[in-house]
Amino acid sequence: MPESPRPAPKAGRPRDRHIDRAVIAATLEIQEEAGYAGVSLEAVARRAGTSRPAIYRRWPGRAHLLLAAIADRLDVPEPPDTGCTLCDIGESFNVFVAAYRTIRPEVLSALYAECAPDPELRGRYLRTIVEPARQAVGRTLDRAIARGDLRAGVDRELLLDMVGSLVHYRAMFGRAHLADDEAERAIEVLLRGAAADYAALVEHSEALEREHLDRPGVRHARASRP
């Protein structure tokens, strides 16, 4: 569902939906092949078999278009609710990683760069690219807080940023994507820092692990023993 930030007016000839799709598709293709620099509206129009004005009618510029194209493809997995805080929060990184993995890092940065100077655009970027993953992890965090697994007074937003920023940072600055063991170590640091009783969380996780064989799709954070 390619969402144009320029809503199609009610009166007059209706837009050709095929063009919407073709443009989004062309944008994604070019971005994949030639990077952000290759995404000129000229090239997109050419590949989509349409004209530049047809694109401008839908999106005000390159950044809006790319944002729409990328948001269209974003798929933020819902983190599991296993009752095991350690495991669930361990999945948090995967949520972010999965979200950002669809996008080539240099495209992500270029896109943000183009959004940055325009408040409206920056807002849209945050709303479409950043927030979905952030909110997904936020829900997990809320459950942990509700269970009393985190210290009282822990700053929910800050914690979200600490997870998100780390993934984002790595997504941008390479050192490749966050490796699995790195993610585990990071979670350990964060949970030792934020949990009301870290040892209890580990205990609980292990109990669950023993109880039933790993359910598919649910990974446990195998935190190293203290």
Added chain:
Amino acid sequence: MPESPRPAPKAGRPRDRHIDRAVIAATLEIQEEAGYAGVSLEAVARRAGTSRPAIYRRWPGRAHLLLAAIADRLDVPEPPDTGCTLCDIGESFNVFVAAYRTIRPEVLSALYAECAPDPELRGRYLRTIVEPARQAVGRTLDRAIARGDLRAGVDRELLLDMVGSLVHYRAMFGRAHLADDEAERAIEVLLRGAAADYAALVEHSEALEREHLDRPGVRHARASRP
């Protein structure tokens, strides 16, 4: 001293050093006034009172030029060595914040975006913009490790990234710069998570605080009591 990555050949007519300076100056001015998008070599050459080829002779392109101009202006403070791990590491955020504060966030992201697709350029970016602050904080971390204040097995690089990424993330995505109290809460989380004995660190810090009045320039992380 604007460092031209293109060394001037020995033979032939020597380069006009005034042009080096004028170009760097013009670049910084324009970047400040019109943002990254305004920095076209055309505009820089015009403002510097020279021609485009003269710039290309010195830097291979816009990104190199801007990198040189911005690196020229970067100032990374050396974090203090007070013996108080809590305080010293508390300063870490300030190091990053100070480093990034010289640069307008949207320029930072745009610059990185342009560097990203080119390995050589990305390396130069990391080396010039990211590493100085990272290494400065790294030295503080090493002292803490040497003192045995951190748990054995703590991942030094990961910790650096967790600090750096948070500042960088905020520098880019706004929610303004990291507020002081947020930084403190973040440090608390990180140190609770990474310290061998967090309570001891707090204790030690408070002892030092009582002992002598705050030395100027050294702020203490006043962690909330458990």
Added chain:
Amino acid sequence: MPESPRPAPKAGRPRDRHIDRAVIAATLEIQEEAGYAGVSLEAVARRAGTSRPAIYRRWPGRAHLLLAAIADRLDVPEPPDTGCTLCDIGESFNVFVAAYRTIRPEVLSALYAECAPDPELRGRYLRTIVEPARQAVGRTLDRAIARGDLRAGVDRELLLDMVGSLVHYRAMFGRAHLADDEAERAIEVLLRGAAADYAALVEHSEALEREHLDRPGVRHARASRP
């Protein structure tokens, strides 16, 4: 009464006559203000307070519209019938001049240019713009021929073209409009060339001139004596 070449169908909602008038008026205004180049259907529709399709429903395109608008305003004076061939034919130039004077020369040429490639349109142009004046002068010529004032075998159409072309040429290529004395000299050349007995015509004209004071509105060609 702006004549729409597209007849309104009988059934259905009838056309709004106000739009006919408004469009013609807008066309003439714009043509006067901004020349032919300024007459885009877009602009006409805007000024007439209507939409482009409403215009297309009435005229097939810009040329048709302008032709209609200009024809609407054309006013070809009827050349006098004084019995004095010299005088009457002397008026011929004025007929053409007057006919073309209503239209700015550059509009005239542009309009014709747009009509030229399309036979149907060119025919309409000739019929509406060229022929009226041509026929008016033709009638004068016929009277002269009937009176036997022209040599037998003189090519009526060619003569008409020689008068018309000269005025048209000057109207287009400036050297300003044909000055009065130039017109007289031209008539002298043409009549000396075409008359059966030029001297007799001059004689007759002068006789009439002596007989009665100049009637208003009738100028005599005061041909220089041989």
Added chain:
Amino acid sequence: MPESPRPAPKAGRPRDRHIDRAVIAATLEIQEEAGYAGVSLEAVARRAGTSRPAIYRRWPGRAHLLLAAIADRLDVPEPPDTGCTLCDIGESFNVFVAAYRTIRPEVLSALYAECAPDPELRGRYLRTIVEPARQAVGRTLDRAIARGDLRAGVDRELLLDMVGSLVHYRAMFGRAHLADDEAERAIEVLLRGAAADYAALVEHSEALEREHLDRPGVRHARASRP
């Protein structure tokens, strides 16, 4: 030798002469195939295998370009100097006809239409398209005047316009190009009107004709006897 009204500057990279030629050639081709309306700078650039800016660097716009292209192809024959005024002036029409014949009438009118509103351009049009033929005929006229073959006081410029306008008019308004017999009749009218002694001219012409067989390339006006 495609003459660019934009003179190539002395300094800097010199223009690619191949582009000059290719653009002129493409312009003429398109004009021939698709008429004036088809000559968009876009199309010319495409066909010439170059870019729009390259054209704009040489000519300020479509009209200048077409003017240059057409002038490039204009070939005005030099009217003969046979000593026979009747013959020589008889050739005058051919000079004009030949000059205009290279250009499709509707292109001629469209070109002029675009030149008309701009004084500079109109001047250039007159200078490049109209004057060459006009001057050639003017030289013939001057010889006739020098020989005393024309009446004293005949308006040289007016006569030139009467010849030129007739051809031009026909070239534009079709009724096809001036037919040979029409031209002869027109010349007869003009010379009867302008000659000091028309009968003597005819006499002289016929004497020459008897004397030597028609020289190739020289046609005699066989004026009908009164």
Added chain:
DNA sequence: TGCTAAGCGAGACGGTACGTCCCGTCTTAAT
């Protein structure tokens, strides 16, 4: 008098061409 359908008005569409900015390169003259 109420219903139907043709034609109307207007708005927006898809697309061509425009004239301009900037890029990266080449050429000449000067040092």
Added chain:
DNA sequence: ATTAAGACGGGACGTACCGTCTCGCTTAGCA
């Protein structure tokens, strides 16, 4: 030999306008 600088060839931009299509409303003519 290499500089400084001007201009080049070309890619892409964002806009004006074209000619067309679609909508919803109006209105004449038929039931």
